[in-house]
Amino acid sequence: MRNVFVHCLFVFIFFMMIVPVVMAQGGQPEPPYIPYQASLRNSVGEPIPDGILPMTFRFFSDSIGGTLLWSETQSQVTTRGGTFIANLGSVNPCSLDIFSHGPVFLETRIAGEQVPLSPRIRLGSAPSSGSSQRVSGDLRTSPGCIRMFAPQPEPPDDPYMEIRTGVGGEASLVMFAPQPEPPMPEPFKAIDISSSPSDGASFGMSAIQGTYAKQLFGVQTNLSGTDMQFFAPQAGGARLVNNNPQIRLKADSLFTRMLIQRAYSSPQGQPESTGVSIVADSINSNFSLFRNNNPQFRVTATSDGGGATIFSHGSEYMGIEPSPFNGGGAVRMYDGAGAKSLELTSEGSARFLEDGSEYMGVGPSPFHPGGEFVMIDTNGLNTMVFSSQGIASFISDGTEFMGVEPSPFNPVGTLKMYDSTGVSTIELSSGGSASFKRSGTEYMGIGPSPFNGTGVLTMYGGAPIGTRVILSSDGKLSLGTSSTSNILTVQQYSTTDPIADAWTTYSSRRWKTNIQPLQGSLARVMKLQGVSYDQKEGGKHDIGLIAEEVGQVVPEVVAYEDNGVDAKSIDYARLTALLIEAVKEQQSTISGLQAQIDELKKVLDTKALK
Numbered sequence: 001m002r003n004v005f006v007h008c009l010f011v012f013i014f015f016m017m018i019v020p021v022v023m024a025q026g027g028q029p030e031p032p033y034i035p036y037q038a039s040l041r042n043s044v045g046e047p048i049p050d051g052i053l054p055m056t057f058r059f060f061s062d063s064i065g066g067t068l069l070w071s072e073t074q075s076q077v078t079t080r081g082g083t084f085i086a087n088l089g090s091v092n093p094c095s096l097d098i099f100s101h102g103p104v105f106l107e108t109r110i111a112g113e114q115v116p117l118s119p120r121i122r123l124g125s126a127p128s129s130g131s132s133q134r135v136s137g138d139l140r141t142s143p144g145c146i147r148m149f150a151p152q153p154e155p156p157d158d159p160y161m162e163i164r165t166g167v168g169g170e171a172s173l174v175m176f177a178p179q180p181e182p183p184m185p186e187p188f189k190a191i192d193i194s195s196s197p198s199d200g201a202s203f204g205m206s207a208i209q210g211t212y213a214k215q216l217f218g219v220q221t222n223l224s225g226t227d228m229q230f231f232a233p234q235a236g237g238a239r240l241v242n243n244n245p246q247i248r249l250k251a252d253s254l255f256t257r258m259l260i261q262r263a264y265s266s267p268q269g270q271p272e273s274t275g276v277s278i279v280a281d282s283i284n285s286n287f288s289l290f291r292n293n294n295p296q297f298r299v300t301a302t303s304d305g306g307g308a309t310i311f312s313h314g315s316e317y318m319g320i321e322p323s324p325f326n327g328g329g330a331v332r333m334y335d336g337a338g339a340k341s342l343e344l345t346s347e348g349s350a351r352f353l354e355d356g357s358e359y360m361g362v363g364p365s366p367f368h369p370g371g372e373f374v375m376i377d378t379n380g381l382n383t384m385v386f387s388s389q390g391i392a393s394f395i396s397d398g399t400e401f402m403g404v405e406p407s408p409f410n411p412v413g414t415l416k417m418y419d420s421t422g423v424s425t426i427e428l429s430s431g432g433s434a435s436f437k438r439s440g441t442e443y444m445g446i447g448p449s450p451f452n453g454t455g456v457l458t459m460y461g462g463a464p465i466g467t468r469v470i471l472s473s474d475g476k477l478s479l480g481t482s483s484t485s486n487i488l489t490v491q492q493y494s495t496t497d498p499i500a501d502a503w504t505t506y507s508s509r510r511w512k513t514n515i516q517p518l519q520g521s522l523a524r525v526m527k528l529q530g531v532s533y534d535q536k537e538g539g540k541h542d543i544g545l546i547a548e549e550v551g552q553v554v555p556e557v558v559a560y561e562d563n564g565v566d567a568k569s570i571d572y573a574r575l576t577a578l579l580i581e582a583v584k585e586q587q588s589t590i591s592g593l594q595a596q597i598d599e600l601k602k603v604l605d606t607k608a609l610k
Helices: 002-007 521-527 547-553 572-609
Strands: 010-016 034-041 051-060 068-080 083-088 105-110 144-149 159-165 171-176 189-196 200-209 212-222 225-230 247-252 256-265 271-280 285-291 294-302 305-312 315-321 330-334 340-345 350-354 357-362 372-376 382-387 392-396 399-405 414-418 424-429 434-438 441-446 456-460 467-472 477-479 488-490 531-534 541-544 558-560 567-570
Touching (some): 547 558
Antiparallel strands (some): 051 105, 171 189, 200 212, 247 256, 305 315, 372 382
16 A cells, blocks of 8 residues: 555655855864755645655765665655655765765655655765865965855756955855856856955846846945946846946945936837936935936035926926026026026016017016016017006006006006097096096096095086986986985976876875875965976976975975975975865865755745746
8 A cells, every 4th residue: 555655656856955064174074964855746746645754865976877875764754745854864974075976866765665756866065075175274365166066957067156265355156047048158147246355345146138147236335435236127038228227326435326217229229218316415416307318307406505407308498496597596497499488586576488588577576676567568568567566557559558556546546447549538446436438538437436425326428517317325316417315316407308108106005004184175275376487597487386385385295405494396296185185175165055056046946936
């Protein structure tokens, strides 16, 4: 049963570490052993169950046949997860000189079985593989070399690691990797460490790309400074353009520099680079972003202050600097031709330029003595000015046609518009008034000042005294007169009379209380005196009543001035109620008299018959 199980095993050796022992000059080595680790799996690739196996290990001089150099059997080799570790030489000590015996091959079997678990494998080194004659002396000052080998395809017999020292104090350690097919002109160095008094110290790590060995990481240090470089493999084994590092850190007595870049070949086949650069010395420093070998953005710090520059295709189109634009810091933008298009200064001014000529600016300097915002036409003439004093001026061909100022237009703030002759046509004041003029003459205004004492909308005829319409802020409307004492006021002595299809008065019982019939209406009517008269203004002949006289009889229909004494108008429509009641009284009298007449007629008729 055991034989069946053993023959189903496959051995996969994934790691073997050989511990060499080098004796000092004139000494003897202690009995060494070789730690050996391997993996055991069944026919389907699964780890064998945990357990204890007896195993035989043998060294031969050849991969097939050859001379048996050493053997031992270990009765209890423990496997866990399909893996075992055995210290070769722990049962039968082994001392082999690899320099005298040449290649050594290891064979592994289950004890008592005839079939090895795997083909023989070549050992890279063996105990006591060095000799005192080869390594005697001080390696730090004397020429010397130690090489370590590992199994390699036949026929190459190249070392995996090499340590050298030189007479001038040079020292190096190189670790090699398996060579590609076909082999490179020189052995591929995976790790290279060297040091010399003249060149300093260096450390490099490399990998194979295509048919070339490419450095991935390197450090160089000497009296001039330290330089660290990181390289990135290129897709498909392509070579780095000019072998540029992706990241580079460099420090010397003058500068500390850091470079992060992506080097590649452009579609035109030109070497290009994109990345980040940081440079600093004891006084200045800068941070740069670049693309296609051209800077795109740069921030600098100098003894004069900080600055920033933004580039397009290698040319500056925007910059932030403490100088040289003005006495203080400034921000600049440039057009495609390299001419300034925008400038912002630390004094609070701004300039907008086209083809190098200013067409708009924000003060306080150097444009005007006070802080101003200025727009300029192509002839260099101001077209719009906003000042820090609250003044705005709009100009055409050098002539102001609109302005907003607290002065000099009026004592208070005013917005003015002018016609082509320079005469104001619209004025809006900070006091809430507006004036609309034609040829310098006001034809409409909105108060409260300077047009009227209260808030009003006024429309004029040919001059301000020729008032046509006034709408006051308290809802009173005047037509043809400046008086706004009533809810509606129409000009006196007008050459034309108001006309309408109808005029009604609110009179519903819903809005009245204390309703009483009029008494003595006929008597009051009898006290009224109708008159004819001529109007003092215009001389128009007319008829009517005298308000003062009517006020003595029917005060309810008379309107008075604000003093409550001087009568000014009569509500003729309201006299209708008085006249109706007077007619009714008169008709009652007439009806009584008619009844008496009828009785007298009856008496007379009776007497006449007799």
